[in-house]
Amino acid sequence: MAEYRLETSWRPVEGSFGCLTFTLFNLSTEALSGFSLAYTSETRIAEKHVCDGGSLKRQVAHFHEFLPPEGLSIPPGGRWRFSVDGLTRAPKHLTAGVKSAYLTLGDGRYVPVAFGPLLLDGRDGAAPPPLLSPDRVEEPYSLLPWPMSLGLKAGGLPDILYPAERTGPDAIKAVSVVVSLYQRLYPTEKVPFSLCAVKSGRAVRFVIESSIAAFAYELRFSAHEIVLSSADAAGRHYGLISLAQLLHGARAEREIFKFPNFGAIADQPRYGxxxxxxxxxxxxxxxxxxxxxxxxxxxxxxxxxxxxxxxxxxxxxxxxxxxxxxxxxxxxxxxxxxxxxxxxxxxxxxxxxxxxxxxxxxxxxxxxxxxxxxxxxxPGHSTATLLSLPELVDGQESPDSYRAVQGYSNNALNPAVxxxxxxxxxxxxxxxxxxxxxxxxxxxxEVAKGAWLSSPLCKALMEREKLAGTAELQSYFRKRVKTMLSERGxxxxxxxxxxxxxxxxxxxxxxxxxxxxxxxxxxxxxxxxxxxxxxxxxxxxxxxxxxxxxxxxxxxxxxxxxxxxxxxxxxxxxxxxxxxxxxxxxxxxxxxxxxxxxxxxxxxxxxxxxxxxxxxxxxxxxxxxxxxxxxxxx
CATH class of the missing domain: 3.20.20.80 (Glycosidases)
Structure with missing residues (x-):
């Protein structure tokens, strides 16, 4: 059981992005003092804020660390509450609250803190609506994505599908790939294919048809066999996926979905x-x-x-x-x-x-x-890179000269280094x-507005290359990168x-x-x-x-x-x-x-x-x- 728990709530405030209230409960058997509280959250504290009952010690993007009032001691069963007015954005959903929390104790130890979702204070949040509509199908076939054209008649459900006699090794391997895929996705279900003939099953005959478009396939169904035609391996693969889906749905929801005995499917992707x-x-x-x-x-x-x-x-x-x-x-x-x-x-x-x-x-x-x-x-979104390899930084650049939308400072690779x-x-x-x-x-x-403009190296580059501002520095950088990629094919x-x-x-x-x-x-x-x-x-x-x-x-x-x-x-x-x-x-x-x-x-x-x-x-x-x-x- 956690010895400490953090509850958070948000209430709207006219003229601002609202106020967060934090309550830390001491569930341990000892008094808590000389500590700090750290948590992570997408709801970030703004640079200009008012904190009642505590103070912000440190913030790095989504990481926040708060200190209690000096001398505060929370007895067993007690709590510490503080509030913050001044956020970068108003939260709109319960997941906008705390995502992790821990205490740093006076002796340097880190202690995890349990937490719950962000609560909405002062008004009803309303229950989420259902996300899927009731079942309704006009054509009882389990295919997703739905094919380009389909004309089928349902019949008896085959026990399994298998390659017809004299099927080539490439097609056999393609069937095996889809069988393995199905087993990974549905490990407790009966597989749709066997590599060997089965009396209660139905044969699949593979045809290479050069007139069919790339990545396309056709399926023709009859009572004794299925013909899968394609011009390439990808089309054959998609046709096998469709057969596996048809059989899966007909087995899983027999009252709704059927397996075809007659007819055809002609299919190809809309986009590449x-x-x-x-x-x-x-x-x-x-x-x-x-x-x-x-x-x-x-x-x-x-x-x-x-x-x-x-x-x-x-x-x-x-x-x-x-x-x-x-x-x-x-x-x-x-x-x-x-x-x-x-x-x-x-x-x-x-x-x-x-x-x-x-x-x-x-x-x-x-x-x-x-x-x-x-x-x-x-070049942006590079904080982890720059902290790993400090030689990528212009040492003369002011360390907090620009800030990205997520709150990271100086987070872009320097185009002049x-x-x-x-x-x-x-x-x-x-x-x-x-x-x-x-x-x-x-x-x-998302390169921050004003990035690199305090970098002496970038100022020299802009003067030398006749560049104006961050956007043109980015363009210079990207053109060099594109050339580097082209050289590598x-x-x-x-x-x-x-x-x-x-x-x-x-x-x-x-x-x-x-x-x-x-x-x-x-x-x-x-x-x-x-x-x-x-x-x-x-x-x-x-x-x-x-x-x-x-x-x-x-x-x-x-x-x-x-x-x-x-x-x-x-x-x-x-x-x-x-x-x-x-x-x-x-x-x-x-x-x-x-x-x-x-x-x-x-x-x-x-x-x-x-x-x-x-x-x-x-x-x-x-x-x-x-x-x-x-x-x-x-």
Missing amino acids: WRGCHLDVSRQFYPVSDIMRLIDILAWNKLNIFHWHLTDDEAWRLEIKAYPALTEIGGRRGPDEVLVPQLGDGAETRSGHYRQEEVRQIVAHAAALHIEVVPEIDI EFTYEFLGKVFDEMVTLFPSEYIHIGGD RKLAGWNEVAHGGGVGPDGTLLMAWEKPAVGIELAQGGYDVVMTPGQAYYLDMAQAEAWDEPGASWAGYAPPEHTYAYEAELPEAVQAKVRGIQACIWTENFASRAYFNRLVFPRLSAVAEAAWTPLARKDWDRFAAIVRMWPVL
């Missing part, structure tokens, strides 16, 4: 880029979780895993040339260089991916026809041996801000429009290849309802699954060819537990998958809601 991004900097996910997420992407016919490996909070990728990146930048804790953030408590939390693990993950994804696109976020490019060159050299993707994502987002991908300040040219550049859909249209009109990933619909950390008790972030509003499913960017015909696809983004500030991850990511990830694959006219929310209940979670 059907992505899912995962931030592993704020929260670290072990290799087993990454593998399972990739399995889930495959089941949903997504084909891009965008792996966000670095940010202010941590550097997660082993770089042998610079071991300090993970030895320092992969660790957070009370006695580490990086202080606790977003769920870190009294114990150090660490984690990174060794290069041999990265190769395993990339190979696992490739076997499922998924491309891994790595991201190192530069020549070691910056030596460092990145060695990082890229190792990355290209790990990731065969044609793209390396360089982030490029890679293309540059980034967030939409990469186009700022003159940006980099559109040739060989892929940008992700996250701020709002109009940004993506403007970029496409400027000649850039674009992936649409608007926070208002495809950021899976956003809350799914306005209700206080619904978990998630709020800066982009809220997005119930039906909104995510139905969302369509209105693209002028002239730019449609420049939109490569769409992508879900999983930012993990709010995912301090597996339960929150699954609550926020699913079923919206599958909703994005169907939007990426299925033609608009073929989408049906009620059918989707009935099917997605059977789909796997992390």
Whole structure:
């Protein structure tokens, strides 16, 4: 049982972002004195604030440390209460409160503190609404994403499916891959395929048909066999996934879903880029979780895993040339260089991916026809990098001359420090041996206004290169980075801000429009290849309802699954060819537990998958809601 517990509440205050009240309960058998209270929270204290009953000792982004009044002693069973008026943003959901807490005692020990969700003081928060509608299906087939065309008649349920006689070894292996995938996703269920003929089963005959489009497949059903036609291995793989889904639904929900005996399916993806991004900097996910997420992407016919490996909070990728990146930048804790953030408590939390693990993950994804696109976020979001390698810093720059939106000071790689490019060159050299993707994502987002302007080296660079301000310094940096990637046979991908300040040219550049859909249209009109990933619909950390008790972030509003499913960017015909696809983004500030991850990511990830694959006219929310209940979670 915890010896200390922290309760927090928020009440609105006219003319400000409201007031937080903290109450620390001493549940131990001894008086508590000479201590400080540290906690992490996305609701940050503003520089200008009023604290009643305590004082802010230290703040680093989402980390806060408070001191009680001098001489305060909390007896057993007693409490200390203090309040703070002056926040950077008003909280809107219960997850905007404390994510971890601990005490530092007078003897230097760290003691964990239990805590609850942020309470709303003074008004009713309203209960969250249901997120999925009642079951209703007009065509009783369990397929997700829904195919381009389908005309089927249901019949008897085969016991299992198996490759027809004289099936080639490549097709046999493809069946085995899908069997293994199914066993990992549904370990207690009967598998959909056997590699051997089974009398009570139905044969699958594989046909190579060059007239079928890349990544497409056709399925033709009869009472005695199924014919799967495709022009390539990816199309064959997607066809096998569809067969596994059909059989899974017909077994799991026999009153609703059936298996076809006659008819055909013709299917191909709507977009070539059907992505899912995962931030592993704020929260670290072990290799087993990454593998399972990739399995889930495959089941949903997504084909891009965008792996966000670095940010202010941590550097997660082993770089042998610079071991300090993970030895320092992969660790957070009370006695580490990086202080606790977003769920870190009294114990150090660490984690990174060794290069041999990265190769395993990339190979696992490739076997499922998924491309891994790595991201190192530069030049901003680089606190972990700069603290790991101090030689990247201009020593004459004022240490708190600019501050990023998340509260980090001086967090951008300096474009005038020549070691910056030596460092990145060695990082890229190792990355290209790990990731065969044609793209390396360089982030490029949220560089603070006024960054580098107090750096003497940047002032000299601006004068020498005739550059004006932060945006043009960024453009200078990105152009050099793009050249470095080109020299290594890679293309540059980034967030939409990469186009700022003159940006980099559109040739060989892929940008992700996250701020709002109009940004993506403007970029496409400027000649850039674009992936649409608007926070208002495809950021899976956003809350799914306005209700206080619904978990998630709020800066982009809220997005119930039906909104995510139905969302369509209105693209002028002239730019449609420049939109490569769409992508879900999983930012993990709010995912301090597996339960929150699954609550926020699913079923919206599958909703994005169907939007990426299925033609608009073929989408049906009620059918989707009935099917997605059977789909796997992390």
